Amino acid sequence: MNEIISKINSSKNLEELDKIRVSLFGKKGLITQEFSKLKDMPNDEKKEFANNLNRKKDELNSAISIKKNELELIDLQNKMKAESIDVTLFNEERSIGALHPVMITMDKIIEYFLSQNFSIENGPLIEDDFHNFEALNLPKYHPARDMQDTFYTDDKRLLRTHTSPVQIRTMEASKPPIRMICPGAVFRRDFDLTHTPMFHQIEGLVVEEGDKVSFANLKYTLENFLKYMFGDVKVRFRPSFFPFTEPSTEVDISCIFCKGSGCRVCSHTGWLEVLGSGVVDPNVFRQVGYKNVSGYAFGLGVERFAMLLHCIGDLRSLFEGDLRLLEQFK
Template sequence: MQKFIDEISQAKSLAELESARLALLGKKGVITEGFSKLKELNGDEKKALAESLNKARDEANELLASKKAELEEKEANEALIKDGVDVSLFNEPSLRGAMHPVMATMDKIIDYFVAQNFSVETGPLIEDDFHNFEALNLPKYHPARDMQDTFYLRDFRLLRTHTSPVQIRTMQAKKPPIRMIAPGAVFRRDLDLTHTPMFHQIEGLVVEEGDKISFANLKDILQNFLVYMFGDVKVRFRPSFFPFTEPSTEVDISCIFCKGCGCRVCKQTGWLEVLGSGIVDENVFKAVGYSGVSGYAFGLGVERLAMLLHRIPDLRSLFEGDLRLLEQFR
């Protein structure tokens, strides 16, 4: 019996341990054969042998279980060492992606207005004439339609030329107060250094009951926004014309390149145009069934702001997918 106990204790692998177990407890093992002899004995001899065999079996099972756990832990540790990876080994840094500058700029703009309690609204890219033009005080044959070269479809629908239709749809679906921005892609038939057929806009709209909204509210939100985007800049509001707002203004900032002194980028004026805005025209409110309300609206081109923030000279480079440009924004 001691011989088999020694074999169990000295087993160096699970295979050796299993061999020792079979020699002791298998069908032809020593203890199993001992139990088969009990039928040949009687009385005290049978009882004494049975007690001895049971004791030996229990001791063997206990020793086998202990040794098996020891060997399994040993083999697991050896496998970890064999298959382990030294993470401190030197390797070339892997390339990682980055947010596209246009999307990063759009996210920055959205973050500002969401923090000012504006909701983010979306709408279809394919629009009808009413939502894209007529409801925005641009009736058929209105000369201001020439300001936007439109992609028309065969069913007389069109690719939206601005995100203003989202404002119309929002006013049709909701009642004041409304405080929203509408980010998204827009389409116009244009291509040069500062224009592409597809680009991104974010337009904002605030509507309140009565005459609570004034031009002062518009100036306050836009001045704070432009300082948030460009830092310590001066903001200028110039009279302009938009069919859907009256009065209307173009908004400029002091040139971020020359600090207002005059340079090639600002054409020696010291100012850069960044967005348009104004008080919502009454005809727009009539088109959506509103009365007795006031509001302001504004709109900006995301690519325009991205170009200024990142000093990008050609708008088309933002859409060419050139990795030499995009890798700079990791």
Template sequence: MEEFVNRIKNECQTLADLEKIRVEIFGKKGILSEGFAKLKYIPEDEKKEFAALLNKQRDELGALIETRKSELSELEVALKMKSEAVDVTLFNEPISTGALHPVMATMDRIIEYFMLQNFSLETGPLIEDDFHNFEALNLPKYHPARDMQDTFYLNDFRLLRTHTSPVQVRTMLANKPPIRMIAPGTVFRRDMDLTHTPMFHQVEGLIVEDGDKVSFANLKSMLEQFLKHMFGDVKVRFRPSFFPFTEPSAEVDISCIFCQQEGCRVCKHTGWLEVLGCGVVDPNVFKAVGYKNVSGYAFGLGVERFAMLLHRVPDLRSLFEGDLRLMEQFK
């Protein structure tokens, strides 16, 4: 008994050592099993006392083993935690966090502005048909202005939409005036240079009212406020232009935010930057969607163009090349 007590207390340094002693005591061939086997050979008057002694040894050794097992388990956990411990102060690796792409951030900013002005947000399919993309917008077949679009055509005579204006057509076909909407989204054209990519993003707006409530003066006032919101205290000018789906039409410029109209490479020394197009909706567009006795105006802008100006990015292609050195600047 004393031998096992000493071994349990002093020799057992691991759970494996303790298990080995436990088997020696409580195993099928252990010392207690041998002791209980001898009971049948012991005289009756001594059997009770011998059995009581065996039970006492079993209980005491069992309790001692459990106590030592708990101590060794805690010690083993402590040693493992110590061996696997990491001093976090030894490392100073930079944590890289994500951020919105500058084009998406710019689009969100534009959408937020117009939704606060009570414009609804409308969307449409990326693959369109000829009617919604061209004919309903006063661009009949063989119209020379179709060449400006550089369209991607599919084998089934459908096409990748060249602007978000088809969303305006779909919205007018599905609703009656008044309409006050914007249509942000992706568009596609066969073009690739410093200021154009085959895929880009537009936000177009449309307001339609019954009668003659809407005029070019309304359009001019609304766009001036929007451009000052986006670019700060800039001058705004409207130049006569041509778009098949608006008449009269205008292109809108802002005073150069890079040189304050002193002349620079970005504004080509004119002092002005073109930012969007607009106009009063052509009557033929209203005729195509079945509207009568209404008036309205529309405008459209390239989101990438706005992002380039806001963030001083000289090459549009840089926004889509996935260069982390550029993207990380917009965190």
């Protein structure tokens, strides 16, 4: 008995252990043959013989079960060791996507105005002449139309040249107070270092009943917005002309590259033009049926802001899909 248990304990693998099990409990196994002797034994000897045999059988089964568990654990450990990987090794860098710099900039601008309780409004890309020009104090043959090289689809339809038509549609559909921005794509026939046929604008409009809104409100809003976008910069307002605002101003910031001392980017002036703004012209309010209201409006090019924020020298590179540029924004 001890010799058999010793043989079981010295088994080197499951296959060897299974052969021992078969030699003991198979049809011709040692224990099976011992049990077959019971039929020829006297009745008074069968009970003691059977008890002793069952005890040996239990001991052998227990030894085989313990050894089997031991060998299975060893096999599992060997298998895990063979299939293991070193998680500390560096893997090849996986290519991951990223937001486009124009979308990053647009999201940042939108987040600011949402925090100031501005709503986001949208409108059609294909506009009619009234909403794109006439309602904005640009009647037919007005010389200011030459400021915007327009894509016409026919005599009455065109690709919007700015997002201002969304302001008109919003005023047509609702009454003051209005506090909104309208981000989106616009189209003009132009293509050079600082212009593309399609680009993005965000325009804002605030309208209140009576004379609650003044140029001072516009100035406060834009100064805080530009400092949010560019940090501690100086802001100045220069008189300008836009048909839909009066008075109208161009807004500049101190150059973020030379800190106002003068460099190639700012043409050695120390200032960068970033957006246009003004108090809404009364003629615009009359076009939408508004009376006794006041308001201001502003507009900016998202690509212009993206170029300044991310030091991109050529506007066209934002639309060429060059991975060398886009991968920098992962």
